[in-house]
Amino acid sequence: MQKFDPHTILRPELAELSAYAPHAGQFEIRLDANEAPPFLSALAKKKLTDAAAKIDYRLYPDAAQRELRQAIAKAAGVSPANVCAGVGSDELISILLTVATRVKSRAPNPTLLTTTPTFVMYRLSARVRGQRVMEVPLDEHWDLDLEAMKRAAEIAEPNVIFIATPNNPTGNMVSKDRLLALIESAPNSLVVVDEAYIDYAETTHLELLKKYENVAILRTLSKVGFAGLRVGWLLGQKSLVSEIEKARLPYNLPTHSQVLATLALNDLKDEIDAMTRSVVKERERMQTAVSSLSSVEAHPSQANFLWLGMDRPVESIFQGLMKHGILVRSFHGRGGRLERCLRVTVGTPEQNNRFLDAFRNVL
Numbered sequence: 001m002q003k004f005d006p007h008t009i010l011r012p013e014l015a016e017l018s019a020y021a022p023h024a025g026q027f028e029i030r031l032d033a034n035e036a037p038p039f040l041s042a043l044a045k046k047k048l049t050d051a052a053a054k055i056d057y058r059l060y061p062d063a064a065q066r067e068l069r070q071a072i073a074k075a076a077g078v079s080p081a082n083v084c085a086g087v088g089s090d091e092l093i094s095i096l097l098t099v100a101t102r103v104k105s106r107a108p109n110p111t112l113l114t115t116t117p118t119f120v121m122y123r124l125s126a127r128v129r130g131q132r133v134m135e136v137p138l139d140e141h142w143d144l145d146l147e148a149m150k151r152a153a154e155i156a157e158p159n160v161i162f163i164a165t166p167n168n169p170t171g172n173m174v175s176k177d178r179l180l181a182l183i184e185s186a187p188n189s190l191v192v193v194d195e196a197y198i199d200y201a202e203t204t205h206l207e208l209l210k211k212y213e214n215v216a217i218l219r220t221l222s223k224v225g226f227a228g229l230r231v232g233w234l235l236g237q238k239s240l241v242s243e244i245e246k247a248r249l250p251y252n253l254p255t256h257s258q259v260l261a262t263l264a265l266n267d268l269k270d271e272i273d274a275m276t277r278s279v280v281k282e283r284e285r286m287q288t289a290v291s292s293l294s295s296v297e298a299h300p301s302q303a304n305f306l307w308l309g310m311d312r313p314v315e316s317i318f319q320g321l322m323k324h325g326i327l328v329r330s331f332h333g334r335g336g337r338l339e340r341c342l343r344v345t346v347g348t349p350e351q352n353n354r355f356l357d358a359f360r361n362v363l
């Protein structure tokens, strides 16, 4: 057989990366991926089934995503020309990093600036494209370290700055005054405010779009009950959207994703809102329950998960929970201050009770 080593043609950065792999295995209760609990009514399910049954799979999807963009625009109070929809917000992150690749005077490679810890796809998408990644640690309250961020932006001249708020995995929103100061101090960078969890939070940053041309907002249906559809979107100024549309694959979003996401945004809004309200209630209940445990610090969360700081490395707690059939997200492999942290998705009341019992037991 003729030999060929793929490494000879591949980007060297790939050698330092691993493929994103969710924890494998069967668990009775999965509280590791920030998915929503089951909530759709029989009527809502019927609407989804009926809409899916009408799709003509012979035809390509709508390349212009007309109805979906209309529904997204209406919900956000912007024009469809301000919207670009993708295969999850993950795809918008990669499209942005594909096109925002200017080399600046002080940065030999196109550079991305973000925080740590934060959503891993920013780093992964950037490294796969050979971009340099600057990660500035969050402060001791998991908030933006404004001075360090400003200095990093000045030195690295990033094309894009990603700020997740509420942040994953820490659950908190960054302080608004710090976010505004960062946006104002980096007028030559696009600041992408990732609002994946905004439906569980008290406020949004939508109004920033009106005030700052260098702001874009990312949103997704994944955390509110439709992770399987893979639909996310970017909101930004028209001149940005029309350019990134050139890099979006014309048929990126399958017809069923477009149709069902449009239905979710238009017709299922009340059910989604009721679900997010009940998850927030459950989050507060769990927060109170874990706060009574002396070895646990439950950080304030504005997302659909808890961020728990423990008085010891969490590996044995993580494994003890698995023995009870419960999978949560542990960061012990990352070391440093993350070694003592667990991220726990808020599930159904029954799942949450099972978690609380198992957690007390393991501690």
Ligand SMILES: *Cc1c(COP(=O)(O)O)cnc(C)c1O
Residues within 6 Å of the ligand: 087, 088, 089, 090, 091, 119, 164, 167, 168, 194, 196, 219, 220, 221, 222, 223, 227, 230, 231, 232
């Ligand atoms: C889950 C998550 C996303 C990804 O969402 P998809 O739309 O499923 O690709 C984006 N940002 C953050 C911060 C997330 O936690």
